[in-house]
Amino acid sequence: MEEESIMKIFIKLFLLFISLLGIVSCTPRMMERLWNGYYSQQKAVEEYDKKQDAFYAKETIEQKELRKKNRQICFNISGAYSGNWDQIKYVDCMQERGSPIYRGGN
Known part of the structure; x- marks a missing residue:
C-alpha cells in the first residue's frame, strides 16, 4: 500500500519534471521568434498570398x-x-x- 503511494508520487513528480522541461526548453525559441517578428511576418505573407490568389482567380x-x-x-x-x-x-x-x-x- 505504501509502495503504491510512493510510486504514484514518483510518477507524478516525473511527469511534472518532464512537462516543465518541455516548457522551459521551448520558451526561448518561441520568445526569439516573437521578438524577431516571425509570426507577424508569416501572417502578412499568408494574407498577401491569399489576396494574390483571389486576384488571379477572378x-x-x-x-x-x-x-x-x-x-x-x-x-x-x-x-x-x-x-x-x-x-x-x-x-x-x-x-x-x-x-x-x-x-x-x-
Whole structure:
C-alpha cells in the first residue's frame, strides 16, 4: 500500500519534471521568434498570398492564356533569363500588354 503511494508520487513528480522541461526548453525559441517578428511576418505573407490568389482567380480563361503568353515575352524583355532581372521593366511590360500583376492592396 505504501509502495503504491510512493510510486504514484514518483510518477507524478516525473511527469511534472518532464512537462516543465518541455516548457522551459521551448520558451526561448518561441520568445526569439516573437521578438524577431516571425509570426507577424508569416501572417502578412499568408494574407498577401491569399489576396494574390483571389486576384488571379477572378481572371477569365482568355486572360489567363494572355498572361501566360505575356509572361514569357516580358521575361525576355526584363532580362530574367540573362540574369539581369529588372522588375520595373517586367511590371511595365505586363501592364502595357494588358496583364496587370497583383501588387497588393487590391
